[in-house]
Each structure stands twice: as structure tokens, then as C-alpha cells.
Amino acid sequence: MPPFSYASLPPLDSSTIRLLSLVPSRNETAALQGQLHNYSLQDSDKETHLYEALSYVWGGIDDPPHSIYINGNSLSITANLHAALLRLRNHTLERVMWVDALCINQQDDQEKGLQIQLMPRIYGQAAQVIVYLGEAADDSDMALESIRVAADDENEKPGNSLASKRSQESILSLLKRPWFQRIWVLQEVGLARSILIICGSVEMNGYTFCSGISKLESLLKIYADLQSLIRPTIHLIRGSIFRPKYKSSSLGELSLAELIDMYHNHKATVRHDKVYALLGMCSDHLSSTGLLPDYTIPWETLFRRLVNFILHQSMSIEAWDDRETAVIKSSGYVLGHVSSVRNAINRYPGQYIEVTFNNRPISFQYYKNYGAHWILQASAQPIRQNDIICLLEGASNPTVVRAFEDHFGIIMIAVNPRQQRHKHSSFQLSMSPTPDYSHEFLLVWQWGLISGQHSSLLQLPQMEINSVVPDYLKTNAIRAMRSFEVALILKDTGDLLMVEVKLKKDIEKWERLFGIDDIHILSLKEVLASVYWSSNRWKMAENLLLEVIRARQYLQGKCHQDTLNSKMKLANAYIDEEVLSRPSRAEQLRGFRTELLETIKSDSRIAEGVMVQAAEYLDERMFKLLLGLGRDSVPVTNDLVKAISKPTRGDGKMLILLEERGMDSEMTEEMVQFIAKNCGRNAMRSLMQKRSAHVKITSELLKTIVEGREAIEKMELLLGGKGADICVGANMAITEETVIEAAGNIYHGEKIIRNLLTRQGASIVITEEIMITAVANIHQGDTIIRELFAQQKANIVITEEVVIATIEDIFHGPRFIEVLLEKRGTYINITPGVMKAVSKSQEDLASFLHGSEPHNAVMMQLLENRGADMDVTEEMVRIITNEMDFPKESLALSVEKQGEKLRVTEGMVRMIEEKFPEEIALLETMKDNIRRYSSGSTGSAG
Incomplete structure (x- = not known):
């Protein structure tokens, strides 16, 4: 025919x-x-x-x-x-x-x-869809009977039915038949209202078949790949009984992307049918998408159109006619990772996942909308723990991907999350999210079951893209860069331990190929440093970043953008550390952080105010990093020097400033004053080593040094002395004001005075003010005075004011008077002013001792040493008798020392008779003196 x-x-x-x-x-x-x-x-x-x-x-x-x-x-x-x-x-x-x-x-x-x-x-x-599974074989009749019995057993719970070993084998053989793997059957049973299952001579209602299979779920769990094919088909058959017969039926609930994710592992004779077989079941309007059945176009064209439709028209896509694989390049954002996953037991198609979000604003929006527990449709590629949730640029729905050595495999290209209501989550999103940061994804969408289960939670699947698409990454350098991108994306998931393991392995691998200073390895080390920092291993992170910066400066240059970016990351890390240790500074540092990091990144000149803030808020490490940017980037100003030379800050930042910029920065007199006053000897030494020829040593500077801490060490640096290796003061004029400040230094006054006198003694005049200041130095006054006398004895004049100042020190007066009498006793005169000072000091001492008897040591010292030379007048006797303690002893000693030189007046005798009438011996001595002077004189004594 x-x-x-x-x-x-x-x-x-x-x-x-x-x-x-x-x-x-x-x-x-x-x-x-x-x-x-x-x-x-x-x-x-x-x-x-x-x-x-x-x-x-x-x-x-x-x-x-x-x-x-x-x-x-x-x-x-x-x-x-x-x-x-x-x-x-x-x-x-x-x-x-x-x-x-x-x-x-x-x-x-x-x-x-x-x-x-x-x-x-x-x-x-x-009216009915007939499913023909084939002719009887492999005990298929037994398999169907076991399924019918399981379905008919009302006491058996789903998933728990046990059958004989032979029966189990026959059921597995039946379910492995090609019909269950065909892509077209999904539409055929997915839209049917009544289904009849036929195998050999046995017929069975579709609902009965599905009920029996659900009772045998435990059998399917042993065969995960088979289960992923069977369960969606069984679900569709079961649903036929619920589809209304009075209107046209179409799933219309799932998008084409969702259907593709669910069923792309099913088989088709022509690859196009893997798309076309699902069009009638989807909810999308496809008239203008280029996806309607057309077998004249190449498969790779259809595949690219499909990806563009699901994700975005701007995607870079490569596909091939001979494989069901597409390579996609896209920027995108990491939302988080899957922390747990389980299949829905009483609901299909579905799987439950818990998402651990990262700290990005876009992640917060998904957390706000859907929570952390999502219900997703089933997928041909089962989602696993640690899979990554990302949102590709331009896509409407998140994508689930799995990390491999140098790329990401797409597990679900577009998920439509449904929130599990009232489900508690241990995840908490930070109230201070970090800015969104996009990554460059290299993605492989490969239909058919792929490997990729993590051998442990700390290891990635060992698969490279070249094993999927041969020679796709042409060079080791490109492979290393892609490995870097994978690590960077993994870090953004928050799974730091896995990232650390991968990075260490990659670094070791690429160092064997490229050497330790390759720029690709430096990029990997930067990511590893950020992992250390995120897990609070700050010192390890800092050391690794500093290593990267040194290598980049050598390989790429100080001002290369990569070098600047590395410095920016280190600066940002320093600020993070400060905020973590002092949360109260977070608000103060927010604007500062933004301005500083942008300035470093753009290699611009840092504003003076920003540098001053860095000096105020951050430690020496940040300061050294900023100064290392270069002379044109960091201004050295009076305000900056003032900020870092505060006594409470120590010398660390000043030493860094002088080390980094001491040779090329102009040091104003005001800057030198700040350093001299507030910094220690090490900073002063560094200043003089770097800029000694340009530092003007003025009396004001010396005064400042004398007033400040570590004065003796600083003076030795300037003037020479023990341990000093710098001397710039040989020809310097020492003013009275400088010596006064030195004499008043309670800690090092004696050493400073000795240094000044040793270096410039011939030009120093010891004035009354200097002596008064020295005797007022409660700690070192006597040693300073001795030093002055030792080197300048001939030039020292002891004035009445000096003696009075000495006496007025109620605690150290006797000791100071002893020194003065010892060194220049012949020049000390006991005057009424001196006597009044003695009287006043005695009153002050009595008041201090709360009425206890004061001593008369100062007065007795003066009278003992200078009593013979003083001019005793009625005024002095009045002071002794009326104003001084111990008047009798003082009068007696005065009379004794004066001897025959004493000229006693009637007025003196009257004052003594009134005050001390019982002192007959003293009065007789004084009266004899009056008679002696009266008989030998032409004038009356009174």
C-alpha cells in the first residue's frame, strides 16, 4: 500500500x-x-x-x-x-x-x-488521559498490585509501607521506565482531569497509583536521583482528580522559570522540547518572547532566548548546539546563604529552606518581605546547605547558586519565595547594614544532574569550569582571577570558615605556579585578610594587609589604584576596630570614614581637618598609613602637630610624623614649641636629628623645654651632656628668663642649671630673681643654690630680698640659710626687713603647727654667723621684743655678738625693761654699755 x-x-x-x-x-x-x-x-x-x-x-x-x-x-x-x-x-x-x-x-x-x-x-x-507505561516486564504486575494494596491500606501512614524485597525491586523497575523521565508527560498529566495508568494487562486509576506510591516514599528516599524525577510527576497525576471539568484547565500558577527549574532534568528526543513541553503549563505571556515552538531555530539560540527571558535581556550568555549548558556572566548581589534545607513532607512541589542573610540593605528588604524561612518550589537540582542566594543585575527574582573552584553552578535560576508564617528564626539582621556591593558572577547553567555536594561543610566541590566547557578559561591568570571572585562572593555570604579554607588552598596552589608576589595572589590575600578582620583576628589581618601593600608598592607602584585600594581597605579596617572597641565614636567617625576613604582611593590631598581627626581618634597605625601616602597627600600643619603632641597621647604619632615627614616638612617655631613642651625626649631627639639645621633655638624654646616633661634629657640634647649625641647650643644666648625657669624646675632643676652653666656659664648672670626662684624650689632649691655657688660664686650677690625669700620658706628656710651663710655669709646683712621676715615666718610656722612651740633656728643662725656685723638699732630691738618669738635668746645672742660695738640707747633699755624686767644681767650689760659710750662720747646717748 x-x-x-x-x-x-x-x-x-x-x-x-x-x-x-x-x-x-x-x-x-x-x-x-x-x-x-x-x-x-x-x-x-x-x-x-x-x-x-x-x-x-x-x-x-x-x-x-x-x-x-x-x-x-x-x-x-x-x-x-x-x-x-x-x-x-x-x-x-x-x-x-x-x-x-x-x-x-x-x-x-x-x-x-x-x-x-x-x-x-x-x-x-x-475525557481521559491514558498513561501507557509499556508492556508487562520485570514483575510489573506485582509492582502495580503492591501499589494498589498500599493505597488501599487505610491504616498505613504515608511513607512507611513496607513491601517484600522482590516487590520493592519490581516497583523500582516500574518507576525507572522511560515514561517517568519524559519531559512531555508533565504537561500531559499536569493538565489532565482524569488519568488511567496502563502497564501490560493491568489498569489503575491515577489517584490510586499516586496514593500507593506516597505510602512507599521511604523506598524512594534511598534513590535520590530517581525521587527527583518521580515526585513531580506523581504530584501532577494526583492533582488531576481535583481539576474542575467545567472549565479549561491550566496550571497557570508557576512561571516558566519555575517550571524549568523543576523539570529540566526530564528527557526529550529533541532538546527544544525541554522548553516547549512546559509552555502550556506556565503563567507567563510568551507571544513576544521568541520562545513559542519553532523547530527551525538552533538550540543554542533558543537557550539564550530562554535565559534572557528569565533573567534579563542584557545578560552575557554563551550556549552551544551540542549541549544543554549555558555560561552566563553577570554582576549581582549576594543576599545570603542556605543554612538549612528539607523537603516538604505533606506538600509538593516544595522544599523548605532557612536563609542566613548578609548585612546589606537589599538583603534586609528580602528579609523584611519574606522572613528567613522560605517555601520554594521543588527543583531538579536539589538545594543543599551552603548554597548561595543572589540577585543578578536586572533579574526580578533571586537565583540559587553553588560555588565551585572558579565559577558558580545555577541550582535554581529564579525562585519565588513564599514565607513560612509564624516561623521563628535565629537570624538577626544588623541595624547598621553595610552598603550594597555587586560582584561579577561567572555562572554555569547545566541541565541534567551535576555533582556538587560538599564533601564537608568546609570544602567546595572540586570542579572547574574547564571540566564543563573545555578550555573556557584560557590561562592560569584568568583562572586565578575567577577563583578570587568566587572567594570574594563567598565572603559576602558570611560563611567565613569555608572562605578561609578555600583561600588558603587557592593561595598555596597559585603560589606554586606564580610565586608569592603575583598580583592575583595579592588579591586572594586581601580577601583572606578581610576574613580575619571579620572574625576579630585583627593582628593577623593587619599583618597580611601590610604585606599586600608592601608588595603592591614594589610591583605596581605607590600610587597605583590597586595599592591605593589596599590602603583604603586597611584604613577602613582600622576604623572598624576603633568603632568596635569604642562604640560611642561610631557617629563621630561616620562622616570622617566616608571622606577619608574616598580621599585615599582617589589619591587626593587629605584635608587638614581629616588629618587632625585621625590624630584625635585613631592610633599610630592609621597615622603611619596616612603619612605613607606621600608628601603631596598629607599636609603637616600647626594644628596637626598640636593635635598629636598632647601630653596624654605619648610620643608614638609624633615619632611617626618626624620619621615619615621630618626631612621634607617645614617646621615652624610654633610646631617646635608644641613638640618641646608636650613630647618626650625621643620625639625631641628625632626632631633634632631630622631638622637640627633648620630649628631655631630660642630662649622661648629653652623656657618651654624647662617647663615641660623630661626637661633634663631635652636640654642635654640641645646643650650637650651625659648621653647626648646632639649639641646645637654652643653659641646660644641663655636669657635670665630661661635660667629662672630652670631654677624653678622641681624635678630636674639642678641638672638643668649645671648643664646651662657648663655650656654657657660665662654669659649667665645670676640675678636676684634667679636666686629667689631657686630658694622657692621646695625639692631642689638647696642643690640648685649650691650648683650656682659652685660655678658662679664670684658673681652672686645675696640681696635682702634673697634672704627674705629664704626665710619665708617655713619648712626649708634653715637649710637654705645654712647654704647661703656657707657660700656667701659675709655678704648677708641682718636688716629690719630680714628681722620682720623672721618674725612673719615664725607666726606662719606656729599657725601651721596649731599652737605648738615654734623653733628659733633661722634667727639664731643669722645672729650666730652675722650678729657681730649687724647694725642694732632701736627699730630692730623693738622688732625683737615685740614681734618675734624667743626674744630673750635673740637679744642675748645679739648683745653677745655685738660686744663692745653695741651702742645701746635709753630707748632700747626702756623697751627691754618693759618687756623683760627680770633679765637683770642683760639690762646691767646694756646699761654698762650706755655708760661706757656716754663717758667716751661728747654726745648724749639718750
Whole structure:
């Protein structure tokens, strides 16, 4: 017989299909015969039509061909379809059916594309969809009976039914049949309202079949790959009983992306069908997407269109005709990672995941909208713990990816999270999120089950992109850079331990190839440093970043952008450390951080105010980093020197400033004053070593040094002395003001005075003010005075004011008077002013001692040493008798020392008689003195 030839379908009618009328026969081996006739899906006033739709597997192309006679002409069909039609042929009645291989002209791609678009209606409006699993084999009858028994057992809980070993094996064999792996069956049963399962001679209602399988769920768990194929199909079959018969049915709940994620592991003879078979089930409007069935376009074109549709038109995509793989390059944001995952037990399709978000604003929005516990649709690639949730640039939905050595594998290209209500999460998002930061993703979307389960929670799957797409990354340098990007993205997930393990392994690997100073390795070390910093191992992080900066400066230059970026990262880390140790400074440092980091990154001159803030708030490490930026970047000003030379700050920052900038910065007199007054000897030494020729040593500077801390050491640096290796003061004029300050220094006054006198003694005049200041020095006054006398004895004049100042020190007066009498006793005169000072000091001492008897040591010292030379007048006797303590002893000693020189007046005698009438011996001595002077004088003594 001649071969069958198809007549064209009406060109303008989008609802006309062909139906097969299968001719009955009582002879089971008789040739198959039938007629094809056109049928409009709109002819019925009801949504359900009276035909059956067949769901089956075509079979292998190498199987022996079979035939069916359509309208008397021969048409070749596969062996499996031949067996199915023989099984379905009725003995007496025609069976009206829709069978894709017969009702669509498979040689006409245009017709095939149009008819495929009608398939959702064809299966959705059929009176019944017949699933033909094949002929009886491998105890399939036993398998179906076990499934029926499990479904019928009302006491058996889902997932717990146990069957015999042979029965289990027969069930697994049945479920491994090709029908369950076909992509088209999803649409065929997913839209059906009534399903009949046929295998060999056994028939079973679709709902019964699914109920039995659910009771055997524990068996499927042993075979995870099989389970991922079976469960979505079983779910769709079970749902048929709930689909209403009074309206056209379409899933319409899931997007094409979701369906692709769920079912792309199913098989198809033509790759295009992995997309086209799902179009009728999706909720998207696809008329202008380029995704409608068209078998004339290459597979790689369709694949690229699919990715563009799901993600964004701007995606960079590479695809190939000979594989179901696409390589995608895109920027994107990390939202977090999967911290736990489990399949839904009572709900399918679905899986529950818990997301640990990172600290980014965009992550906060997803946390706010969906929480941390998500319900996702099932996926062909099972989600695993530590998979990453990211949002690619331009995409509407997040993508789930898995990290590999140098790329990321797409697990779910577009997820539509549904929040688990009232689910508590241990995750807490920081109230101070860090800015969004995009990464460059290299993604591989590979259909079909891939490896990639972590061998441990601390190791990534050992797979490189070149094992998926040979020679995709051409050089080791490119591979290293991609490995760096993977590490950077992993860090943003917050899984620091895994990142650390990967980075250390990568660094060791690439150092063997490139050496330790390769710039790609430096990038990896930077990420490792940030991991250390994020886990509070600050010293390790700092040392590693400093190592990177030194290497970059040597390899790329001090002002290279990579070097500046590394310095910026170190500066940011220093600020983070300060904020963590002193949270109260967070607000103060916010604006400072932004301005400083931008300035470093752009290699601009740092504003004076920013440098002063750095000196105020941050430690020496930051200060050294900033000064290392270069002369043109950091201004050295009076305010900066003043800020870092505060006594409470120590010398660290000043030493850094002088070390880094001492040779090329102009040091004003005011700066030198700040250093001299507030800094220690090490800073002063550094200043003089760096800038001695340009530092003007003035009396004001010397005065400042004398007033400040470590004065003796600083003076030795300037003037020479023990341990000093700098001397710039040999020809310097020492003013009285300077010596006064030295004499008043309670800690080092004696050493400073000795140094001054040793270096410039000939030009120093010891004035009254100097002596008064020295005797007022309660700690070192006597030693300072001795030093002055030792080197300047001939030039020292002891004035009445000096003696009075000495006496007025109620505690040290006797000791100071002793020194003065010892060194310059012949120049000390006892005057009324001195006597009054003695009287006043005695009163002060008595007051201090709260009425205790004061001593008369100072007065007795003076009288003992200088009593013979003083001029005793009535005023002095009045002071002794009326104002001084111990008047009798003082008068007696005065009379004794004066001897015959004493000229006593009547007024003196009267004052003594009134005060001390009982002192007969003293009065007689004084009266004898009066008579002696009266007889020997022409004038009256009184």
C-alpha cells in the first residue's frame, strides 16, 4: 500500500486538530487500522470532549519499525506506540484518540509548532488521559498490585509501607521506565482531569497509583536521583482528580522559570522540547518572547532566548548546539546563604529552606518581605546547605547558586519565595547594614544532574569550569582571577570558615605556579585578610594587609589604584576596630570614614581637618598609613602637630610624623614649641636629628623645654651632656628668663642649671630673681643654690630680698640659710626687713603647727654667723621684743655678738625693761654699755 500523506489543516483556524478513530478488531494480532479526521476544539459547548489523549514514550529509533494503516495507507510508527494501540484497541467499538505521532504531521515543523501550542487544551479537555507505561516486564504486575494494596491500606501512614524485597525491586523497575523521565508527560498529566495508568494487562486509576506510591516514599528516599524525577510527576497525576471539568484547565500558577527549574532534568528526543513541553503549563505571556515552538531555530539560540527571558535581556550568555549548558556572566548581589534545607513532607512541589542573610540593605528588604524561612518550589537540582542566594543585575527574582573552584553552578535560576508564617528564626539582621556591593558572577547553567555536594561543610566541590566547557578559561591568570571572585562572593555570604579554607588552598596552589608576589595572589590575600578582620583576628589581618601593600608598592607602584585600594581597605579596617572597641565614636567617625576613604582611593590631598581627626581618634597605625601616602597627600600643619603632641597621647604619632615627614616638612617655631613642651625626649631627639639645621633655638624654646616633661634629657640634647649625641647650643644666648625657669624646675632643676652653666656659664648672670626662684624650689632649691655657688660664686650677690625669700620658706628656710651663710655669709646683712621676715615666718610656722612651740633656728643662725656685723638699732630691738618669738635668746645672742660695738640707747633699755624686767644681767650689760659710750662720747646717748 502507498504511504499515508497528510492533508493540511485549515491555515487560519487555530483550534483545529486531528483525531484518530482506531478501528476495532477481535483479532489481537490484526494490523492496526484507523482514520484521521479534523476536529475543532471549539465544536463542543462543553469544556470536556469525548476523545482520549494518549501519553506514552515513542521508543528507540533503532527498534524495528511498525505500521498503522490510515485511511488505507501505511504510516510508520514506533514499536512502543504499536504496542500501546494494540493494547487500547477495542473489540467492537471505535476508540477516538489523540496521539501526537499520528495526529501531528511530524515532517512539518510549522504545523508541529502550531499544534504544540494547542496541546494544553488537547490534554486539558480530553475525557481521559491514558498513561501507557509499556508492556508487562520485570514483575510489573506485582509492582502495580503492591501499589494498589498500599493505597488501599487505610491504616498505613504515608511513607512507611513496607513491601517484600522482590516487590520493592519490581516497583523500582516500574518507576525507572522511560515514561517517568519524559519531559512531555508533565504537561500531559499536569493538565489532565482524569488519568488511567496502563502497564501490560493491568489498569489503575491515577489517584490510586499516586496514593500507593506516597505510602512507599521511604523506598524512594534511598534513590535520590530517581525521587527527583518521580515526585513531580506523581504530584501532577494526583492533582488531576481535583481539576474542575467545567472549565479549561491550566496550571497557570508557576512561571516558566519555575517550571524549568523543576523539570529540566526530564528527557526529550529533541532538546527544544525541554522548553516547549512546559509552555502550556506556565503563567507567563510568551507571544513576544521568541520562545513559542519553532523547530527551525538552533538550540543554542533558543537557550539564550530562554535565559534572557528569565533573567534579563542584557545578560552575557554563551550556549552551544551540542549541549544543554549555558555560561552566563553577570554582576549581582549576594543576599545570603542556605543554612538549612528539607523537603516538604505533606506538600509538593516544595522544599523548605532557612536563609542566613548578609548585612546589606537589599538583603534586609528580602528579609523584611519574606522572613528567613522560605517555601520554594521543588527543583531538579536539589538545594543543599551552603548554597548561595543572589540577585543578578536586572533579574526580578533571586537565583540559587553553588560555588565551585572558579565559577558558580545555577541550582535554581529564579525562585519565588513564599514565607513560612509564624516561623521563628535565629537570624538577626544588623541595624547598621553595610552598603550594597555587586560582584561579577561567572555562572554555569547545566541541565541534567551535576555533582556538587560538599564533601564537608568546609570544602567546595572540586570542579572547574574547564571540566564543563573545555578550555573556557584560557590561562592560569584568568583562572586565578575567577577563583578570587568566587572567594570574594563567598565572603559576602558570611560563611567565613569555608572562605578561609578555600583561600588558603587557592593561595598555596597559585603560589606554586606564580610565586608569592603575583598580583592575583595579592588579591586572594586581601580577601583572606578581610576574613580575619571579620572574625576579630585583627593582628593577623593587619599583618597580611601590610604585606599586600608592601608588595603592591614594589610591583605596581605607590600610587597605583590597586595599592591605593589596599590602603583604603586597611584604613577602613582600622576604623572598624576603633568603632568596635569604642562604640560611642561610631557617629563621630561616620562622616570622617566616608571622606577619608574616598580621599585615599582617589589619591587626593587629605584635608587638614581629616588629618587632625585621625590624630584625635585613631592610633599610630592609621597615622603611619596616612603619612605613607606621600608628601603631596598629607599636609603637616600647626594644628596637626598640636593635635598629636598632647601630653596624654605619648610620643608614638609624633615619632611617626618626624620619621615619615621630618626631612621634607617645614617646621615652624610654633610646631617646635608644641613638640618641646608636650613630647618626650625621643620625639625631641628625632626632631633634632631630622631638622637640627633648620630649628631655631630660642630662649622661648629653652623656657618651654624647662617647663615641660623630661626637661633634663631635652636640654642635654640641645646643650650637650651625659648621653647626648646632639649639641646645637654652643653659641646660644641663655636669657635670665630661661635660667629662672630652670631654677624653678622641681624635678630636674639642678641638672638643668649645671648643664646651662657648663655650656654657657660665662654669659649667665645670676640675678636676684634667679636666686629667689631657686630658694622657692621646695625639692631642689638647696642643690640648685649650691650648683650656682659652685660655678658662679664670684658673681652672686645675696640681696635682702634673697634672704627674705629664704626665710619665708617655713619648712626649708634653715637649710637654705645654712647654704647661703656657707657660700656667701659675709655678704648677708641682718636688716629690719630680714628681722620682720623672721618674725612673719615664725607666726606662719606656729599657725601651721596649731599652737605648738615654734623653733628659733633661722634667727639664731643669722645672729650666730652675722650678729657681730649687724647694725642694732632701736627699730630692730623693738622688732625683737615685740614681734618675734624667743626674744630673750635673740637679744642675748645679739648683745653677745655685738660686744663692745653695741651702742645701746635709753630707748632700747626702756623697751627691754618693759618687756623683760627680770633679765637683770642683760639690762646691767646694756646699761654698762650706755655708760661706757656716754663717758667716751661728747654726745648724749639718750
